[in-house]
Amino acid sequence: MDVLVTGGTGRLGQRLTAPLQAAGHTVRQMSRRGTGPGGVRGDLATGFDLTSALGGAEAVVHAASDPRGDPWQVDVAGTRRLVEAVDRSRMRHLVYVSIVGVDRIPYGYYRAKFAAEQVLLASGLPVTLVRVTQFHDFVDTLLDTARRGPVLPVPMGWQVQPVDVGEVAAHLAEVVGRPPAGGVVEYGGPEALSAADLARAWAGVRAPGAHVVVTPVPGKLGAAFRDGAALPTGGERGRRTYGEHLRG
Template sequence: MDVLVTGGSGHLGQRLLAPLQGAGHSVRQMSRRGAGPGGVRADLATGQGLAAALAGAEVVVHAASDPRGDPWQVDVAGTRRLVQAVDRDRLRHLVYVSIVGVDRIPFSYYRAKFSAEQVLLASGLPVTLLRVTQFHDFVDTLLETARKGPVLPVPMGWRLQPVDVGEVAEHITGLVGAEPAGDVVEFGGPEELTAAEVARAWAAERASGAHVVATPVPGRMSTAVREGAALPSGGGRGRRTYAEHLRG
């Protein structure tokens, strides 16, 4: 099928190309720059180039997001623009990449992702809303940022289930050829870990000598993560553990 990947230059978007092509699909990767072979230029924040990018698409994997900028403009309003621009007569499946816990964790970016899910559910399009847990590489970045010299503070009691981005790409490839779920499905890593356990494993491999300090974090968001809101309640599971990721 003709597959368009939004967010094609992102971490997940780049990893989708090989498995989708390996499954026999024709793949175009949409981004604001549109660089590289198969690159298509379009901007969800303005709608510029969107109709041309979506022309002919039988499947859309909607992986574009803007967590560091304005997710209400890109993730929510941009998803509305996508819904309006898509060829409804040709589209067979739209897979939206969301995050486990967007409906339970009171965090502004998560609220935007949840709102984008509602836009798609109300659109009448054949959709699957795939909520995934945090990528291993993203966890690495958070820990590197959190480290303050020899001290690595992490939230006490936070429960995580990180997943390999390549396995998420493979799972999405399987969803592309399946019937739309019309609802939320989940995919997470193979094991539940506390933030402190993740940090100690990371420090042992990447920051020898760093001392992990589990610190109480107040607030509703922290309470939700401690109570398991970031953990998948069902769906598929990856195989690669965080420790295996750290070992390369």
């Protein structure tokens, strides 16, 4: 199929081209600037060039997001613009990349992702919503940002199940070729770990001498992560562990 990847220059979007092409698809990567081989221009925040970017697309992997900016404009309104610009006579599968726990974790960005899911479910398009867990390198970034000199504070009791971004890309390439699920499926890493376990593993490789300090996080957000809201309840699993990622 002719597959358009939104967020084509992002952490995941960049990794999608190879497995999609290996599966026999023609791939175009959409971004605001349309840079790189196979790059096409399209702006979810404004709708600029969306119709031309989507022209001819038989499948879309919707991986664009704006967690650091205004996700309600890009993730929610942008998804609505995408739905309006799709050629419904050609569209065979729209795969949306979401996050495990968006329906259970009271966090603003997650609420926006959940709202974008509802836009797609109401669109009448052939959709599959793939909720994935946090990427290994995203966990690295969070821990590196949290470290304060020799001290590495982490939330007490938080549970996560990080996954390799390359395995997510390969899985999404498989999902594209399957019949649309018409709802939510999940994909996570091979093992559930506490934030403290992740921090100790990371510090042992990336910041020797750092002291992990476990800190209680009050409120509904902390309770959700402690109760396992960020852990997948079903679906397929990756194989590469966080420890293997750190050693790799």
